Amino acid sequence: MNNLPNHKIPYLLRNGEGERYLVGRQLATIIASGESTDNLIEMVILSGGRGDSFPTHKHLHSHEGIYILHGRLELVIANKKYLLTEGNYAYVPAGTEHSYQMLSHRTQVLSFTSKGAVSQLYSVIGEPYDKFVHPPKAVNEPSIEKFEKASLAADVEFFFDHKVVGTSQLVENGEVPEEAAAPYVLETGEGIRLVTGDQLHTLMTTQANSNGEFIFVVSEGPKGEAIPEHYHEEHTEMFFCIEGQVTLWANGEEVVLHPGDLLHVPANTVHSYRMDSHYTKMVGILATGLFEPFFHTLGDVYDDYIFPSEPARLRFDRVLQNLDILDLKVLGGRPAKGY
Amino acid sequence: MNNLPNHKIPYLLRNGEGERYLVGRQLATIIASGESTDNLIEMVILSGGRGDSFPTHKHLHSHEGIYILHGRLELVIANKKYLLTEGNYAYVPAGTEHSYQMLSHRTQVLSFTSKGAVSQLYSVIGEPYDKFVHPPKAVNEPSIEKFEKASLAADVEFFFDHKVVGTSQLVENGEVPEEAAAPYVLETGEGIRLVTGDQLHTLMTTQANSNGEFIFVVSEGPKGEAIPEHYHEEHTEMFFCIEGQVTLWANGEEVVLHPGDLLHVPANTVHSYRMDSHYTKMVGILATGLFEPFFHTLGDVYDDYIFPSEPARLRFDRVLQNLDILDLKVLGGRPAKGY
Numbered sequence: 040m041n042n043l044p045n046h047k048i049p050y051l052l053r054n055g056e057g058e059r060y061l062v063g064r065q066l067a068t069i070i071a072s073g074e075s076t077d078n079l080i081e082m083v084i085l086s087g088g089r090g091d092s093f094p095t096h097k098h099l100h101s102h103e104g105i106y107i108l109h110g111r112l113e114l115v116i117a118n119k120k121y122l123l124t125e126g127n128y129a130y131v132p133a134g135t136e137h138s139y140q141m142l143s144h145r146t147q148v149l150s151f152t153s154k155g156a157v158s159q160l161y162s163v164i165g166e167p168y169d170k171f172v173h174p175p176k177a178v179n180e181p182s183i184e185k186f187e188k189a190s191l192a193a194d195v196e197f198f199f200d201h202k203v204v205g206t207s208q209l210v211e212n213g214e215v216p217e218e219a220a221a222p223y224v225l226e227t228g229e230g231i232r233l234v235t236g237d238q239l240h241t242l243m244t245t246q247a248n249s250n251g252e253f254i255f256v257v258s259e260g261p262k263g264e265a266i267p268e269h270y271h272e273e274h275t276e277m278f279f280c281i282e283g284q285v286t287l288w289a290n291g292e293e294v295v296l297h298p299g300d301l302l303h304v305p306a307n308t309v310h311s312y313r314m315d316s317h318y319t320k321m322v323g324i325l326a327t328g329l330f331e332p333f334f335h336t337l338g339d340v341y342d343d344y345i346f347p348s349e350p351a352r353l354r355f356d357r358v359l360q361n362l363d364i365l366d367l368k369v370l371g372g373r374p375a376k377g378y
Numbered sequence: 379m380n381n382l383p384n385h386k387i388p389y390l391l392r393n394g395e396g397e398r399y400l401v402g403r404q405l406a407t408i409i410a411s412g413e414s415t416d417n418l419i420e421m422v423i424l425s426g427g428r429g430d431s432f433p434t435h436k437h438l439h440s441h442e443g444i445y446i447l448h449g450r451l452e453l454v455i456a457n458k459k460y461l462l463t464e465g466n467y468a469y470v471p472a473g474t475e476h477s478y479q480m481l482s483h484r485t486q487v488l489s490f491t492s493k494g495a496v497s498q499l500y501s502v503i504g505e506p507y508d509k510f511v512h513p514p515k516a517v518n519e520p521s522i523e524k525f526e527k528a529s530l531a532a533d534v535e536f537f538f539d540h541k542v543v544g545t546s547q548l549v550e551n552g553e554v555p556e557e558a559a560a561p562y563v564l565e566t567g568e569g570i571r572l573v574t575g576d577q578l579h580t581l582m583t584t585q586a587n588s589n590g591e592f593i594f595v596v597s598e599g600p601k602g603e604a605i606p607e608h609y610h611e612e613h614t615e616m617f618f619c620i621e622g623q624v625t626l627w628a629n630g631e632e633v634v635l636h637p638g639d640l641l642h643v644p645a646n647t648v649h650s651y652r653m654d655s656h657y658t659k660m661v662g663i664l665a666t667g668l669f670e671p672f673f674h675t676l677g678d679v680y681d682d683y684i685f686p687s688e689p690a691r692l693r694f695d696r697v698l699q700n701l702d703i704l705d706l707k708v709l710g711g712r713p714a715k716g717y
């Protein structure tokens with residue numbers, strides 16, 4: 040279909056596809072909505088050029104993650120100015136004021152929010168758009184009235200007289216806070232690193248950070264085998280490819296993701312994946328975040344920043360011992376084509 | 379084959395494939411050599427982690443281009459320190475001292491050089507490596523003796539007592555110098571921009587810069603049609619995919635490139651390409667640089683930084699009027715599967 044569904048089903052969206060709105064020169068492409076995830080998570084790709092910005096705002100109920108796909112982004116969070124580059128990440132909990140300005144001629148970020156009531160704002164401040172890439176010039180900028188109207192329709196509140204002075208600092212941080220309600224930023228590769236066999240998983244947002252609403256994990260690996268087919272009874276998984284190629288199976292259907300492609304895998308969808316490139320990187324948003332213990336159970340704490348040259352021992356035995364506390368139903372085998 | 383050939387033929391190398399050497403923790407993957415291009419151009423992918431560096435050196439005869447694929451790179455050129463991010467570019471003419479330090483946990487750059495006598499250095503300072511990704515830790519760092527030995531085998535001279543103090547500046551420059559022999563850097567998207575129908579071509583190195591040895595051009599576009607089949611009698615073209623998907627035809631064979639894949643198209647190879655994604659970006663190295671007038675003939679100067687929302691008029695009529703001065707033989711049609 041390649042269209043954003045209006046109810047919760049497994050779906051695939053290729054890079055560029057989704058529900059699209061033009062806001063000034065920026066293109067907002069909604070690839071997961073409250074409707075398509077039953078209010079678990081929303082995902083929007085924001086693309087624009089140098090100088091394109093978004094005014095100071097906060098979400099009262101939704102936590103937000105911002106992951107840089109391309110270019111440089113100046114992001115102000117709670118009056119601190121950061122300069123983010125490719126693969127950098129910012130976590131913005133509910134109630135935290137934030138704004139951004141795109142610094143590169145083509146800047147593209149993935150923004151995701153919990154609870155399902157934020158992405159409606161783009162249909163209020165923007166216009167439906169039938170192209171797939173932001174235009175060279177803005178047609179018209181949204182009025183303050185439109186932003187105010189958006190506050191009535193979505194979990195967003197704008198502040199227009201907010202100016203933050205000073206220069207932004209390149210993100211170099213590597214600390215994920217242990218407590219909730221703290222905004223933070225992370226340099227690419229930083230986070231809680233756990234190795235599972237040949238793959239490296241980096242938790243950039245934990246259950247503790249998001250009050251259990253989601254976890255955000257970066258997974259990297261070499262060409263490998265498909266993981267065993269399984270499903271979850273409670274949580275939804277979003278697979279978004281960043282580099283290389285990954286084959287996924289969802290309810291028996293095989294799809295191949297390339298960078299920018301998304302697969303939505305809601306609860307009770309039998310699925311598996313296999314990394315197909317010498318270097319594959321994907322990000323996963325898991326909502327709710329109750330599956331985090333799986334990564335600590337299967338994974339071993341890892342000090343380095345690239346997956347091991349020789350695979351570590353895969354401790355699936357530890358997963359099998361803890362199946363009663365994990366939201367995981369493992370089927371017998373691997374996908375037929377996965378061997 | 380997916381192996382680097384030892385003589386000049388059309389070839390495809392998938393992301394990660396090539397002739398590989400480990401230098402400390404860095405992986406040097408040679409994807410074009412003097413042998414494979416008949417001494418027209420060499421291309422090496424350098425991958426490593428934070429802190430991995432390369433000592434000050436210069437090439438006596440070869441001009442070099444450095445394009446950032448992933449992460450942040452601190453690059454010193456003629457005693458000036460730059461901080462480059464994804465898509466930034468540096469041009470380092472022969473005789474210019476330069477060195478680098480990788481700043482990100484995974485930093486990856488494409489380095490290419492003219493004339494065909496530089497890439498031998500990696501087999502001297504490094505060890506053959508059978509994996510495709512740099513390892514978590516260095517096995518051993520090359521000795522000064524090895525670097526000195528490399529100077530005897532390749533067009534490279536090292537300087538070990540060279541320290542440059544001060545902090546590096548983020549690259550924001552947009553000026554391509556008109557004269558040769560000047561090093562320069564460019565921010566992503568900057569260069570001499572020419573639009574051809576639905577596509578935007580950005581010249582980052584011109585004939586004038588490289589004394590005619592090569593041009594370096596970034597091409598971006600939406601899903602489109604295949605360009606007419608053609609060949610060149612004198613120059614070689616390298617197609618390297620950065621984002622999205624591009625289908626190429628070379629002597630009747632169809633290949634699909636994804637990010638990091640390379641197709642080598644030497645003179646007298648009938649070829650065509652078609653961009654297949656909503657946003658496709660590839661870089662081209664054309665050696666020698668004598669084909670640059672084609673871009674000025676077909677293209678129109680363009681002020682913006684993203685291809686037009688509605689295609690500009692394609693001035694192929696201007697190309698046909700100038701076929702006598704262009705290294706271009708146009709065949710009748712488009713590739714059979716290209717429609």
